[in-house]
Amino acid sequence: MTDRALSRLPVDDSLRIEMTGYQWWWEAKYLSDANAPEFTLANELHVPVGRPVIISLKAADVIHTFWVPNLHGKKDMIPGRDTTIEFRADKAGVYRGQCAEFCGYEHALMAFTISADPPAQYAAWAAQQRQPAAKPVDALALHGRDVFISQDCARCHTVRGTDATGTIGPDLTHLASRQFIAAGTLANNRGNLAGWIVDPRTLKPGTIMPGTRLPPADLQALLVWLETLK
Template identity: 45%
Template sequence: MRCVANVPGRLTAVGRVRAPRRLRALLIPVFLSAGCSGPLSALDPAGPGAARIERLWWILFWIATIVFAAVVGLILYSLRHGRRDLTPDIDKDEAQWGDRFIAVVGVVIPVLILLGGFIYSLGEMNALATHDDEGPALDIEVVSHNWWWEVRYPNGAVTANEIHIPTGERIRLTLTTADVIHSFWVPRLQAKMDHVPGSENQMWIEADEPGIYRGQCAEFCGLQHAHMAFFVEAESPEDFDRWYENAASSASTPSDGSARRGLDVFLSSSCVGCHAIEGTEAAATAGPDLTHLAARETLFAGKLVNTRANLERLIVDPQGIKPGVGMPPTELDSGELEALLDYLESLD
């Protein structure tokens, strides 16, 4: 059955909905600009490092656009003014532009563009790698694991999958790995850098404004590579100082009866074999430090929002949430599970 094809939005003869041409033309810039913003867009910088990357990207983009337009223009010119006589007679007169044009357009200009772009890129790369001569405001160690991030501060604070920094300050990160190669990348703050087994890499990050900036492992590292996210939380210096002091403190002793029982459940179950809670007997390092678990926004390296229901899912069936992760299921009866959840929710 054939349908009317001339009415905008109606079915065409092949049965598909066709948008008006004017509407499609208006949608083109929308699609082209879709990658210019978002939590993982390097074209929406929130710090001086990412601003350099964005500036370099736009410079190369416009150079490429101009070159593309020039090439298309020459092609169109040749199609319009080229030979239409297909006879074997060859015009041996000297070309209108000659060898000089070929040499300039085909050799000199490309060499100048590539050389200029290379020299400018080297300068930007050096600026991205250079640390502040006066020294960073803070040194933070980031250890990558399959598939989560351990974050260690100079005052002894340890957290997981969240990096707190003060705004307006250059922070030095020391990157190591506990297993395979990973890559640390916060697109809105800095370029990526690898965590390489047996070595340390260093980089700096800085955020201009308070906010939460998503990061991601950018080197394929196994089954759950895509679910190995982290968050950089940039705070005002005053807010950061308060967080920094609290993060180094030990977990408070639970006052609630159910939470006290939950601590006993934690120390007598498989949890104590992998996790540490400062101020208790739990001191294992195979899994994330849980001293201030309740203060975190997410669980499982950004896989889940930190809610009681998700925490229960994580304890009971971690493989169902993140197959291949090193965390085994914890077998508890309903009373023990509720008590454990009460205790973990008190760790702020």
């Protein structure tokens, strides 16, 4: 009882996030904060230092386990049974998380990060994430967006501010603001993005994302547009 009392945080003014585990990536939905609209992203969360955070945990397919060893103990994410964790990061920094329950082929490639930022920096990040995707400013990026919409990509991915509203894969509205792609598997740069789009199943066998072979000019335009999604 004492243990529980000690570990109970004052949770007034907490930040609320809904996190869902998928094979093999993490979706984080930031619920409305001070009446600001919700937004969704994948794998790279930010939280303000010193403010309590409540994350509701869900699993979409099989059992996963939320684990950020330097912030909190493990918590299972069980399909059909929602749980929550509460924590507060008192020190700024990037805290690495990892799925801690075997969840299939790519269990080892199911990482995420929680970056604890000073409050003003967090607020600026959140304001940016709430924005829809930047409009393409040149013909190449515009063509890249058309490639994305006309291929299967838009069936699985959302890019807010465009016609892409798929919900099977990660929200890509601010893809270029992330350090990694595919849940910590690859650094987010043009070469890795190209390899991922053409043949994700060699990089992460078992992923449901299919490879897409595109004429080189279309692939280049698509990459240019994806890099504008800051």
